[in-house]
Amino acid sequence: MTANASPFIIADRLTIGHPEGRPLVDGISFEIGKERVALVGESGSGKSLTARSLMGLLAPSLSLNASQLSLAGNDLLHLKPSQWQSLRGGKVAMVMQDPKYALNPSKTIGWQVEEPLILHRKLSRRQRQEKVLAMLEAVGLVNPQQLIKRYPNQLSGGMGQRIMLAIALITDPEFLIADEPTSALDHAMRDQVLSLIQDLVAQRDMGLLLISHDLQQVADHCQRVMVMYQGQILDRLAARDLGQATHPYTRTLWACRPSLATKGKRLPTLDRAALEGYS
Amino acid sequence: MTETSLPLRAVRRDKRRWLLIIGYSLLGLLIAMALFAPWVSPYDPNAQVMADRLLPPDSHHWFGTDGFGRDLLSRVIYGTRPTLLLVVFILILTVPVGMTVGIAAGYLGGWVERILMRITDIFLALPSLVIALAMVAVLGPSILNGALALALTSWPPFARQARAETQQLRRSDYLAAAKMQGIQGLPLMFGHLLPLCLPSAVVRAALSLGGIILSAAGLGFLGMGVQPPTAEWGSMVAEGGKVIFDQWWVAAAPGGAILLASLTFNFIGDGLRDRLDSRHDS
Amino acid sequence: MVVSAPNSGRSMPVRRLIQRLAGNLFSLMITLLGLLAFTFTLSHLSPVDPVLQLVGDHATASTYAQVRHQLGLDHSLPVQFWHYLQQLGQGNLGVSQSTGQPVANDLLRTFPATFELATCALILGASCGIGLALISIWHPKSWIDHIARVISLLGYSVPVFWIGLLGLLLFYAGLHWSAGPGQLDDLYVYTLEPKTGLVLIDSWLSGDREMFINALQHLWLPVAILGLLSMASITRLLRAALLEENSKEYVTLARAKGASRWRIVWHHLLPNTRGTLITVVMLSYVSLLEGAVLTESVFAWPGLGRYLTNALFASDIPAILGATLVIGSCFIIINALTDALVWLTDPRTR
Numbered sequence A: 001m002t003a004n005a006s007p008f009i010i011a012d013r014l015t016i017g018h019p020e021g022r023p024l025v026d027g028i029s030f031e032i033g034k035e036r037v038a039l040v041g042e043s044g045s046g047k048s049l050t051a052r053s054l055m056g057l058l059a060p061s062l063s064l065n066a067s068q069l070s071l072a073g074n075d076l077l078h079l080k081p082s083q084w085q086s087l088r089g090g091k092v093a094m095v096m097q098d099p100k101y102a103l104n105p106s107k108t109i110g111w112q113v114e115e116p117l118i119l120h121r122k123l124s125r126r127q128r129q130e131k132v133l134a135m136l137e138a139v140g141l142v143n144p145q146q147l148i149k150r151y152p153n154q155l156s157g158g159m160g161q162r163i164m165l166a167i168a169l170i171t172d173p174e175f176l177i178a179d180e181p182t183s184a185l186d187h188a189m190r191d192q193v194l195s196l197i198q199d200l201v202a203q204r205d206m207g208l209l210l211i212s213h214d215l216q217q218v219a220d221h222c223q224r225v226m227v228m229y230q231g232q233i234l235d236r237l238a239a240r241d242l243g244q245a246t247h248p249y250t251r252t253l254w255a256c257r258p259s260l261a262t263k264g265k266r267l268p269t270l271d272r273a274a275l276e277g278y279s
Numbered sequence B: 001m002t003e004t005s006l007p008l009r010a011v012r013r014d015k016r017r018w019l020l021i022i023g024y025s026l027l028g029l030l031i032a033m034a035l036f037a038p039w040v041s042p043y044d045p046n047a048q049v050m051a052d053r054l055l056p057p058d059s060h061h062w063f064g065t066d067g068f069g070r071d072l073l074s075r076v077i078y079g080t081r082p083t084l085l086l087v088v089f090i091l092i093l094t095v096p097v098g099m100t101v102g103i104a105a106g107y108l109g110g111w112v113e114r115i116l117m118r119i120t121d122i123f124l125a126l127p128s129l130v131i132a133l134a135m136v137a138v139l140g141p142s143i144l145n146g147a148l149a150l151a152l153t154s155w156p157p158f159a160r161q162a163r164a165e166t167q168q169l170r171r172s173d174y175l176a177a178a179k180m181q182g183i184q185g186l187p188l189m190f191g192h193l194l195p196l197c198l199p200s201a202v203v204r205a206a207l208s209l210g211g212i213i214l215s216a217a218g219l220g221f222l223g224m225g226v227q228p229p230t231a232e233w234g235s236m237v238a239e240g241g242k243v244i245f246d247q248w249w250v251a252a253a254p255g256g257a258i259l260l261a262s263l264t265f266n267f268i269g270d271g272l273r274d275r276l277d278s279r280h281d282s
Numbered sequence C: 001m002v003v004s005a006p007n008s009g010r011s012m013p014v015r016r017l018i019q020r021l022a023g024n025l026f027s028l029m030i031t032l033l034g035l036l037a038f039t040f041t042l043s044h045l046s047p048v049d050p051v052l053q054l055v056g057d058h059a060t061a062s063t064y065a066q067v068r069h070q071l072g073l074d075h076s077l078p079v080q081f082w083h084y085l086q087q088l089g090q091g092n093l094g095v096s097q098s099t100g101q102p103v104a105n106d107l108l109r110t111f112p113a114t115f116e117l118a119t120c121a122l123i124l125g126a127s128c129g130i131g132l133a134l135i136s137i138w139h140p141k142s143w144i145d146h147i148a149r150v151i152s153l154l155g156y157s158v159p160v161f162w163i164g165l166l167g168l169l170l171f172y173a174g175l176h177w178s179a180g181p182g183q184l185d186d187l188y189v190y191t192l193e194p195k196t197g198l199v200l201i202d203s204w205l206s207g208d209r210e211m212f213i214n215a216l217q218h219l220w221l222p223v224a225i226l227g228l229l230s231m232a233s234i235t236r237l238l239r240a241a242l243l244e245e246n247s248k249e250y251v252t253l254a255r256a257k258g259a260s261r262w263r264i265v266w267h268h269l270l271p272n273t274r275g276t277l278i279t280v281v282m283l284s285y286v287s288l289l290e291g292a293v294l295t296e297s298v299f300a301w302p303g304l305g306r307y308l309t310n311a312l313f314a315s316d317i318p319a320i321l322g323a324t325l326v327i328g329s330c331f332i333i334i335n336a337l338t339d340a341l342v343w344l345t346d347p348r349t350r
Helices: A047-054 A081-087 A109-120 A125-138 A157-169 A187-203 A215-221 A239-244 A248-255 A272-277 B008-035 B072-108 B110-124 B128-139 B143-154 B156-170 B173-180 B186-221 B233-242 B249-281 C014-045 C050-055 C061-070 C077-089 C103-138 C143-157 C160-174 C199-205 C209-246 C249-256 C261-272 C274-299 C304-313 C317-345
Strands: A009-017 A025-032 A036-040 A063-065 A068-071 A092-095 A175-179 A207-212 A224-229 A232-238
Touching: A009 A047, A025 A047, A025 A232, A036 A047, A036 A215, A047 A068, A047 A175, A047 A207, A092 A157, A092 C249, A109 A125, A109 A157, A125 A157, A157 A187, A175 A187, A187 A207, A187 A215, A207 A215, A215 A224, A215 A239, A224 A239, A224 A248, A232 A239, A232 A248, A239 A248, B008 B072, B008 B249, B072 B110, B072 B143, B072 B156, B072 B186, B072 B233, B072 B249, B110 B143, B110 B156, B110 C014, B128 B143, B128 B186, B128 C014, B128 C274, B128 C304, B128 C317, B143 B156, B143 B186, B156 B173, B156 B186, B173 B186, B186 B233, B186 B249, B186 C143, B186 C160, B186 C274, B233 B249, B233 C160, B249 C143, B249 C160, C014 C077, C014 C317, C050 C061, C103 C143, C103 C199, C103 C209, C103 C261, C103 C274, C103 C304, C103 C317, C143 C209, C160 C209, C160 C274, C199 C209, C209 C261, C209 C274, C249 C261, C261 C274, C274 C304, C274 C317, C304 C317
Parallel strands: A036 A207, A036 A224, A092 A175, A175 A207
Antiparallel strands: A009 A025, A009 A063, A009 A068, A224 A232
16 A cells, blocks of 8 residues: 555656547556556546556557656666567566457467567576466466467457466566456456456565456455546545545446445436536 | 557548549549540541651650551540540449349348359459450450450459448348338348448449559450550550560550559559548547 | 367367368369350350351351251250360360460460469569568558558559560660560570470570570569569558558557567467468469460460460460460469468468
């Protein structure tokens, strides 16, 4: 909850947008240490863009401005391509939303899980193979020997996400960015995968930035929450304080979680006009 | 791929507009030349002046003269006519047939679709130029026969595309709403499906016309196009080929015109396709 | 997505493979049949009456009927088609009116020259085209990318026979870098021992260095012209496919892993464009066969194309239809081969 002496990620007045449009992320500032932080908001709030900007993966048509943007002490605004390549996958890794699209359709699972090791570690082939198998077991996959010969189209969604996790964690990075990792999964799978992420992150003493639109999920698995709306961070609070949030937007989001308690009743909606007025 | 954040979208939009502007202007130029040929050309394209044979380009004859003393500029201008006429004929023949086959196949499904697609595949696998040559050789060279021959192998891509689009649209809510209103069968196919498949058909038409013009010119080059003395670019290049080493201009001008016409439709096709793609993306 | 059975390894079930290939073969047969129907129909639409050709204008009605019966023309169309197929099965494509030779012999004689031309042009065009597309994707929106797009657009729009003529003008008449029309200088044409029918290989095998160089001097210009055409379409299509793959999520993930540009192109983009690459190269090959028809007359290249062109000028219907059949069949077979190859090399179909 309290940031470390030098926070792992520092962003100050981060602005992302099209060169001639209104900004998609509007001058936000935050700091993240080795903790589990969530960035929540509706689609279009800018949360995904923020996450991608931390890894330098924005679409080339977007422009990025900030007075400071640093990760693990690296000034992200002035990195050379080779420095980016060692940072990505080495110090910070990413898990994406849909394994159906995020995995290379023409390469075996084994090859794809091994790739970060080839890029960031000097190991022999056998050592790499051992690590791959160990990692696949660590994410809860059975029969890794068989699995490494398969192709992504032969997997289920839950398996695919575990493999993405394996890919991200195999180089023991210090930080994990998870961009809506469970949105493409069915409900039963979501909790399993998120608990897995939480466990592994805790085991390896890593930080986590979870992007999500599901407040319940966030409340269960994260320590701190930042709420975004239309490119701005409206609210920052501890996850356990979500039930007692003061900001109207956060309160509405919290109140309209569908659950057994709200079954049959009308869910509250957001009064956006009032929101615009609230500062 | 690059790390820099170039304002890509602005550049792409400009390039797209550029392509279309150039394409449409060239098309306008071609159509104007065809329509106003008698007023625009300095000489009668068929007037043979044997004293002025094979003159190089000069102030009297901007493109020079050919082996019969005919002004090449005038012949090139008049040459737009058979070309554009052929384009029109081919469009009339291929687009309706192709789209009807494609929409029917996609909408009706079942064995109708299988048979129609099988027929489409057969025609798709045929070499267009060679088939056209054989047909025109047997039936006799003329614009209509040439158009028919080229159309025979040009309609399948339209059918394929229309079928793919129809299959996608079949599952759309828009169509479900129409069906709920009781519209089905032919009125559905022509009133609703056809307009939706039209934009991509236009793009495909523009893209394939570039190649069709080259094939038509090829027919003319081999003597299977419009017969002399009518001015046609392909046969003009053939005539120029006989004297290429000494009088290069006789072949240069008509060939350049073919290149220009083909570029025109390729520009328009590329520009339209980019615009269509971006509409799908956003 | 289904979790696959525990023991499906890398080998495809053989039965499925055979089924699929059998399906391909069936399609192939049907399409060939369509082509044959086409040539058969054309031969009957010809205004030239084959009976009159044999008996002359002054024959009596009974002679006419007799010859007509001999030629089998009094049978119904389907029966005639069957006879046609039978003839083809025996390799009888009729007799050429201009050469007096069986068309089949003429075609066999002229095919190697076209094969040589098209194959060399494809090798040149494919390597340049693939290279240019890769350069484009390496430096998107750079000046190299723009030049590549311009070259490919021009190459796509230029009439091949025209650029062939201009090429001859510049490189043969002007610069003397090319030895001009034909496959060999007259000096060598009669001294060449035909072993494979391919002039380049035969002249190499003959050991006569001068002859081989001469063959190259004749070959390079038409190959360059056709290669330009091939390169244009390959660059255009491959570049588009690579760009499309580049915008997909798995490429972003690869970058998130820290992969370099080279690694992304070689290990991520290219394997996933394999199908497009095969298709584009094969398509280029077949269009080169058609391009040969137009180029061979410009370069006096003694191949299938020139044979067809001469037959067109002479209205030699049997020769025209025979050549159409051969070129059309090559087209169809290569297309079918492409489909099969793309399917076989796609790891997703396992």
